[in-house]
Each structure stands twice: as structure tokens, then as C-alpha cells.
Amino acid sequence: MAEACRIILNTTFLPSLHSLHKTHKKVSYSQPFLHKRHPAIQCSISTSSDTKAAAKVSETVPWGCDIDSLENAEALQKWLSDSGLPPQKMAIQKVEVGERGLVALKNIRKGEMLLFVPPSLVIAADSEWSCPEAGEVLKQYSVPDWPLLATYLISEASFEKSSRWSNYISALPRQPYSLLYWTRAELDTYLEASQIRERAIERITNVTGTYNDLRLRIFSKYPHLFPEEVFNMETFKWSFGILFSRLVRLPSMDGRVALVPWADMLNHSCEVETFLDYDKSSKGVVFTTDRPYQPGEQVFISYGRKSNGELLLSYGFVPREGTNPSDSVELSLSLKKSDKCYKEKLEALKKHGLSASQCFPLQVTGWPLELMAYAYLAVSPPSMSRQFEEMAAAASNKTTTNKNITYPDIEEQALQFILDSCESSISKYSKFLQASGSMDLDVTSPKQLNRRLFLKQLAVDLCSSERRILFRAQYVLRRRLRDIRSGELRALKIFNGFRNLFR
Numbered sequence: 408m409a410e411a412c413r414i415i416l417n418t419t420f421l422p423s424l425h426s427l428h429k430t431h432k433k434v435s436y437s438q439p440f441l442h443k444r445h446p447a448i449q450c451s452i453s454t455s456s457d458t459k460a461a462a463k464v465s466e467t468v469p470w471g472c473d474i475d476s477l478e479n480a481e482a483l484q485k486w487l488s489d490s491g492l493p494p495q496k497m498a499i500q501k502v503e504v505g506e507r508g509l510v511a512l513k514n515i516r517k518g519e520m521l522l523f524v525p526p527s528l529v530i531a532a533d534s535e536w537s538c539p540e541a542g543e544v545l546k547q548y549s550v551p552d553w554p555l556l557a558t559y560l561i562s563e564a565s566f567e568k569s570s571r572w573s574n575y576i577s578a579l580p581r582q583p584y585s586l587l588y589w590t591r592a593e594l595d596t597y598l599e600a601s602q603i604r605e606r607a608i609e610r611i612t613n614v615t616g617t618y619n620d621l622r623l624r625i626f627s628k629y630p631h632l633f634p635e636e637v638f639n640m641e642t643f644k645w646s647f648g649i650l651f652s653r654l655v656r657l658p659s660m661d662g663r664v665a666l667v668p669w670a671d672m673l674n675h676s677c678e679v680e681t682f683l684d685y686d687k688s689s690k691g692v693v694f695t696t697d698r699p700y701q702p703g704e705q706v707f708i709s710y711g712r713k714s715n716g717e718l719l720l721s722y723g724f725v726p727r728e729g730t731n732p733s734d735s736v737e738l739s740l741s742l743k744k745s746d747k748c749y750k751e752k753l754e755a756l757k758k759h760g761l762s763a764s765q766c767f768p769l770q771v772t773g774w775p776l777e778l779m780a781y782a783y784l785a786v787s788p789p790s791m792s793r794q795f796e797e798m799a800a801a802a803s804n805k806t807t808t809n810k811n812i813t814y815p816d817i818e819e820q821a822l823q824f825i826l827d828s829c830e831s832s833i834s835k836y837s838k839f840l841q842a843s844g845s846m847d848l849d850v851t852s853p854k855q856l857n858r859r860l861f862l863k864q865l866a867v868d869l870c871s872s873e874r875r876i877l878f879r880a881q882y883v884l885r886r887r888l889r890d891i892r893s894g895e896l897r898a899l900k901i902f903n904g905f906r907n908l909f910r
């Protein structure tokens with residue numbers, strides 16, 4: 408149930424725009440609303456890898472507000488009530504977890520339905536555009552929901568007060584916390600040990616690719632509707648950052664994605680199971696509390712069963728160590744280039760959509776069967792070549808074949824192989840964690856220092872929690888190997904005993 412939710416994280420969602428209709432006929436439009444737009448929109452957050460430039464965050468970005476601003480949030484609250492949001496048992500306040508959040512004003516019972524945000528206050532793919540012609544063009548090109556919503560948000564933001572969503576947009580963070588805002592140099596410095604670095608690079612590449620596709624196929628053909636001063640890489644980074652950290656998937660509306668003002672002021676707790684959804688009987692977006700709240704307490708929802716790395720990637724925070732039961736770390740396993748059967752093994756892997764190097768999620772409670780299957784394949788000798796296919800199939804999460812394969816003869820080598828990978832990963836984390844104490848001592852600008860300290864703290868929290876899972880796996884693997892080896896030793900002693908008896 409909780410898995411079916413809500414604020415989306417998946418990197419695969421970012422649709423490729425290559426499938427857009429190529430045969431689309433150019434339509435001509437008047438330039439009706441351009442004069443109302445903010446003339447020169449400049450988001451000054453740098454995309455370059457220069458960390459100095461990246462630390463420079465302009466105060467003049469016209470959209471959104473400081474992440475902890477209550478002023479704009481209060482204006483949003485008033486506008487929402489005037490626009491049909493029913494009276495609420497919660498208010499936006501400064502909070503300890505998540506800077507701003509929804510806090511109970513009255514006693515709230517467990518099992519109570521809250522929010523009731525009507526569809527008229529929800530931003531979805533079919534929302535009306537302040538510039539209907541721009542919306543029409545995107546529709547004709549069948550732009551998928553995510554890039555469509557990203558473009559919509561920028562378009563509405565550029566209309567400032569004349570947009571219906573002006574109060575909402577003003578209350579959005581000017582710079583959402585998300586790895587999209589980390590430069591390549593920052594990712595390399597702080598997240599070198601973690602596989603999340605790769606995920607962040609992939610995501611940044613996807614966002615850049617999506618924007619470039621839109622620009623080439625659509626924006627450049629309709630510059631009067633999509634001027635580059637407004638629709639550029641910087642503004643797309645902002646709008647995708649907003650979508651990553653606030654977009655909601657509504658299971659009862661066939662998984663439709665939407666921005667839900669007010670509901671998106673709720674912060675995440677790993678201890679909470681409840682999530683946002685559309686309630687057909689009350690005709691609004693709601694959630695049902697899974698615990699009681701007293702006045703003054705912050706109310707939480709769940710953004711999904713996500714690892715600390717995934718939470719950092721999309722939402723820009725890391726829960727306290729040991730508090731996230733869904734936490735996991737990606738362990739990378741690779742075929743050895745020196746393996747005599749490297750080519751055959753790689754072929755078998757490729758057949759099942761895998762490669763010579765694969766990541767598998769480890770949790771404190773264990774690891775997937777696929778990981779063990781991959782390890783069997785990696786250590787199996789040439790004499791087992793007939794089983795390569797079966798092992799590769801079991802290592803893939805795409806096939807429905809039996810994954811619970813065992814090869815007692817090579818179990819010890821397979822476990823040792825996983826242990827070696829685990830220990831090599833642990834040493835990368837330890838190296839970073841040890842070095843982190845003396846990092847950034849050369850920084851003198853207070854603004855830059857603040858940013859560096861903030862990012863470093865996030866990285867230290869993430870790496871500590873990921874290393875903790877690896878330590879646990881290391882302990883379990885060592886114990887299992889000791890048992891196997893002492894079992895073998897015992898068997899050998901018994902065998903020798905029998906041999907001596909019969910001698």
C-alpha cells in the first residue's frame with residue numbers, strides 16, 4: 408500500500424522526448440501574453456563545475472522564496488482558503504524537521520482524514536495555461552507529463568501576479584534542496600564513495616537532455632511563446648527540482664501526477680506509513696493519519712519507502728542514522744577481466760539485460776537473491792559453463808525464473824567474492840569519512856563555507872548510514888564463511904578419522 412504512493416523519485420520516469428511526433432505541422436500564434444511576463448529572468452545558480460560559482464546564489468531570482476520563509480507561506484494559506492480550501496486543523500509553521508511544515512492546531516485522532524484539497528487547486532497535466540497557445544503547442548507535440556509540468560511551472564512563474572498560481576509559486580523554494588543543484592565537482596568530492604553520485608549524474612544528464620530536446624524540437628520553433636530568457640537550463644533545473652521534491656502520484660487517479668498546494672507542505676517521516684491520495688467520496692486530495700497528534704506537533708506523511716540516498720537525491724535531506732527501516736546501499740559487483748570465461752559470462756549477462764558491473768541493494772536485513780546469483784556466476788569455473796545461463800537469468804530482476812539457486816561447491820567462493828566487494832566499498836567510505844574532517848579548511852567566504860559545510864554534513868550523514876549497512880553485511884558474511892570453513896574442517900577431521908580407522 409505504502410509503496411503505491413506519491414512523491415516520485417524514480418530516475419527512469421524522465422521520459423525521452425525522442426518519441427515526440429516528428430511530423431508535427433508548425434502552427435502560428437499571436438504573441439498575446441508576452442508583455443505580461445517578467446522581462447529578464449535570471450536564475451543565478453551556476454551549472455558549471457566551478458564550485459565558487461555554484462556557491463553564488465542570487466537574492467534576485469524572482470520566483471519562489473527562501474526555503475524557510477513564512478511570509479509567502481502565510482499568503483499562500485490565505486489564498487488557498489479564499490479559493491476553496493476547507494478549514495484546516497493544521498497551519499504552516501517553522502518546524503525543526505524540514506524548516507517549514509504543517510503543524511496540528513487541534514487534537515487530531517488516529518485514522519482521521521485531513522486536507523481535502525479540491526481538484527480546482529491541483530496542478531496537473533490538464534491545468535489551464537495563462538498562455539493557452541503555449542499549452543496547445545505542447546499538447547500537439549504530445550509532451551509527456553513531467554516535461555509538460557516543468558514547462559507549465561516556468562510559464563506560470565513568468566506571468567508573476569497575472570498567473571492564477573502566483574501565491575503558490577511565491578511560496579515555493581527559490582532553490583529546492585536536491586542533488587540537481589550540486590555541481591559535478593561537489594558530487595565528486597563529497598559523494599565519491601556512494602553509488603548515489605552516479606544516480607545524481609544520470610539525473611542531471613536526463614534533465615539537461617530533456618530540456619535540450621524541448622528546446623530543439625519545440626521552443627526554437629515558437630520563440631515568441633517560449634523565449635530563451637524565460638525557458639532556459641537554469642529555469643528548468645528549478646522546475647525539475649520542484650517536481651522531484653513535490654510532485655505527487657495519486658494512486659486512486661490511475662497514478663496521475665500532480666502538484667498539490669498545501670499538501671506539499673507536509674514533511675516526510677520514516678516512521679509514518681500514510682500517504683497522499685485522491686478520495687472519490689470527498690472529492691479532494693487527502694491523507695489518513697496513522698497516529699494521533701496534539702496541538703503544536705508537526706504532522707508527517709511518508710514520501711515512500713526510500714533509502715537515505717534516494718531521499719537525498721530528490722529531496723535533499725538524509726534522515727538520522729538508524730531511523731530509516733527502508734535504508735539500503737548499492738553494492739557494485741564486477742566480473743574479473745582476468746576470468747578465463749569473461750566473454751561467455753558477459754554474453755550470458757547481456758542476454759538478460761545485465762552488464763559486467765552491476766549494483767545490488769543491500770539492506771540491514773539482507774540482500775536480494777539476484778546478488779548471490781551474480782556472485783555465483785562471477786566465481787564459477789569453466790567446468791560450470793553450462794550453468795552460466797541459469798545464473799545470469801537468476802541475477803536479473805527482469806526474468807521470472809527461479810532465483811533461489813544454490814551451488815554448494817562454489818558457495819564459499821561466492822560469499823568471499825561478495826565480502827571482498829563489501830570490504831573494498833567500506834574502505835572507500837572510511838577514506839572519505841576520515842578525510843572529511845580536514846576538507847574545506849581553505850574556504851574563507853562565509854557564504855561558500857556555509858554551503859560546503861551543509862553539503863559535507865549531508866554527505867557524511869549519507870556515507871555513515873551506507874557504511875553501517877555494509878558493516879552489517881560484512882559481519883554476516885564473515886560469520887557464514889567461518890561456519891562453512893569450520894564445517895569443512897570438521898568434515899575433514901571426521902573423514903581422516905574414518906580413514907585412520909580403516910587403515
Ligand SMILES: C[S@@+](CC[C@H](N)C(=O)[O-])C[C@H]1O[C@@H](n2cnc3c(N)ncnc32)[C@H](O)[C@@H]1O
Pocket residue numbers: 474504505506507508580583584652653671672673674675676721722723724725
Ligand atoms: C514536499 S516539500 C515539504 C515542505 C517543505 N518543508 C517546504 O517548506 O516547502 C519537501 C521538502 O521538505 C524538506 N523535508 C521534508 N521532509 C524532511 C525531513 N524529514 N527532514 C528534512 N527535510 C525534509 C526537504 O527540503 C524536501 O525537499
